[in-house]
Amino acid sequence: MSATKPAIFNEMLNGEQVRSAYQNLEKWYRSMPAELRSLKQSEAEALFRRVGITFAVYGEGGDPERLIPFDMFPRVMTAEEWRKLDRGVRQRAAALNAFLADVYDRREIIRAGKIPEHLVTNNEAFEKAAIGFRPPRGVFSHIVGVDLVRTGPDQFYVLEDNCRTPSGVSYMLQNREIMMRMFPQLFMESRIRPVDGYAGLLKKTLASVAPQKCQGEPNIVILTPGHFNSAYYEHSFLADLMGVELVEGQDLFVEGDFVWMKTTEGPKKVDVIYRRIDDAFIDPLCFRPDSMLGVPGLMSVYRSGGVTICSAPGAGVADDKAIYTFVPEMIRFYLGEEPILENVPTWQCAKPDDCKYVLENLSELVVKEVHGSGGYGMLVGPKSDKSTIESFAAKIRKNPDNYIAQPTLALSACPTFVEEGIAPRHVDLRPYCLVGETIELVPGGLTRVALTEGSLVVNSSQGGGVKDTWVLAE
C-alpha cells in the first residue's frame, strides 16, 4: 500500500475477522458447492429474463435488452449504520425541496448570499415556467435518489443527488424478490428489513400531493416516453405494483381546466402524473415545440392547479453538480441543522484557482461534466494514461465551467462472486427517499457494484452490476 493510496474499506472483513453482519453470509458462501453456485447464477439470470428486467446501454450498441449483471452476494448494513444514513438522506431530501421551493419563490438563499445567483438562474435546469408557482405541499422533488459511497466504518459521502426521475428502484425490488426466491433460508436465518413496501409508499406519496381541485381518490398515472426508453421496464413495473395506468403522451389530452386520459369508457380526469420524461419534452406548447412525447397544454393545467406533475418541472436545478457543493449550506440555511452526511470535497473548474489545482492534479482526481450523468464524459485520473489525461485537460481548458473535480475516493468493497470464488469489488448505494405529506424511506436501496477488478465506475451503463442490499433489524 502506497502512502498516497488509503486502505480500501472491506465491508465484510475487519483484517482476517468476518464482521458480525456478514457472518451468516460468509458461512452460506463457504458451504455452497461451486456447481450449486453456477446453477443458482443461471437460475437468477433466467428469473431476471423472465420478468423482463433489462437495461439498455446508451452509446455502446449491441443488445439493448442486455441484462444488468446481478451479483448474488448481498450487501449488508447494520441497524446502526442504517440509522445514520436514514436520518441523513431524509435531511437532504427535505433541504433540497426547501431549496427548490425557495428558488422559485423568494430566493432567500440567494439574497442571503449563500449561493451565487448565476449558478441558479443561469442553470439550464432552472425553469422560468416554474417561477411563482407553489406545487401541492410545496414539494418539487417527490422521489430523491441520493448516491452514497462509503470509505470507512463510519464514513459515508454523498456523491450526487437525483431530484428529477431517479431510476433503478425496480432493481432494488427485484433483487430482493429473486434472492428470497432462490435462498429462502437466508431470510429465515437473518432478520432483514423488508423493502417491498416501496410501491405502497410511492402511491401514498403521489396521492398526498394531489391538487386541491381533486375531490376524492386521486387518479394517478405514470407517464413514460415509451418502450424504447431504457427504463421502460421500470415504468411498467411500478405502474403494475401501484395498480395505476401506464400512459404515453398520446394517451392524454387537455381540455378545460384538466388533463384527461383516453379510455374505452370515455375520458377520465388525471390528477397526479408521475412523469418519467424530461422537462424539455413534457409540453410542446411551453418547452420544446418538436416534442412528440408530452401533452400539449399540460403546463397550463399544472400551473392553474388542475394536475400535479411529479417531479415538478424545474426540480433539476437542485441536483446539478454545480449546486451540489451548496447542499450542506442548504441544510444549515433551511433546517438549521448540521449536515448528517458529508459531501465529497469538490473543485469547481469555473473558479480559476480551483481549475488551476485540477489541471495540476488530474492524475489523482475524478473529473465530471456538470450536466453529465451515467458515467459518461468523465475522467478517472488514477486509471487513465497520459494521453487520455492530456486530451481531457484540453477539454477542461476550453470550457472550464462545464467541469467539476473530486478526489478519487477509496470506495468500500463488498464480497462479490468471481470466477475463483469471491473477491472484493467496489460498491455504491442509492436509497430512494419519498417526499409528500411525509418523508418516507424504505430501509435499503440499490447497491451498484463495479464488477471489473479495481474499477471505481459502478454505472450500469459502464458494465456495473447490482446486488441485493440488506438492512438488518435492530
Added chain:
Amino acid sequence: MRLSIRHITRYRFDEPVRGIVQSQKLWPASCDNQRILSWEVTSHGGQTGAEFTDGAGDVIRLATWRGPLTELTVEVTGEVETTDLFGVLRGHRERVPPSAYLRDTRQVEADAALKALSAVALKGMEGASALDRAHALSRAVSGAIAYKPGETKPHTTASEALSGGVGVCQDHAHALISIAHVAEMPARYVTGYLQASEDGFPHEASHAWAEIWVPELGWVGFDAANECCPDERYVRLGSGYDALDAAPIRGLVQGAAPEEHLEVEVMVNAVQSGQQQQQ
C-alpha cells in the same frame, strides 16, 4: 393616448383536423405605461380552460377545439390608455429575476459576427452607463439589419438575419437580445401592438421589440426596427426568451397536420376624444 386594438388570427386547413390546442398569451398587463380599459379574447368555436399568470406577469390561457374543423379564428379586441415613459417599463408586476434572461436560445445564440457587433458597438464605452450601452447596442442592430419584409422566416435566427443584413422586427429583436447577452446584459423578447403613423418608418401593427435590463431603471424597451424606444403608440402584450417563448399564440394540431394557412389582421387606432365620450 387611447388606442383601440383589433387583432384577428385566422387558421385554415386544407384537410379537416382532429383538434387544436392553443396556449394564448394575449392579455396585456396593466402597468404605469398602459391601463387596460377593456380587453376581450374570443376563441370562436373553441373551449377555453386553464388560466394562470406566469412569473413574468403574463396571463396564459388554454383554448381547445374539437374537430373535425377546417378553420378557426381567435379575435382580440380592446382599448388601452397609454403613457409615454421613454421606454421604461414601470409598475409591471413580475417575479422572474433579470438574471434569468441571460439565457441563450437557438434563435438568439451569438456567433462570431454577433459577438463582433456587440464588441464594436460598445468600443470605448467601458465607463458608460448601462442605459447608454443599451442604446449603443440598439443603434448597432438598426445599422446592421435593414428593415425588409419577406426576406426572413419565423424560425430565422439572429445570426442568419445579421449575415443576410435584412429582416423584420422579430429579427431586430433577436439580434439585440443576442448582442446584449454577449455584453452580459439581461435581455428579452417582447410582443405587442404599434399604432401606425406617417413618420416615414415602415410599421408592423403586430409588433415585437426587445427589453434590456438597466439596473438603475429596470426593464427598458428598445425597438431597433424603428430606431426608438417604445412610447405611447406601443401596447405591450407579453415577453419571453425569444419569439417562440413570447409568442402570443402557440398551438398544435392533433394528429396528422395538413397544410395550414395563417391570416393575421391587426388594426391599432387612436381613439378620438369625441368617440371616448360616446361609450
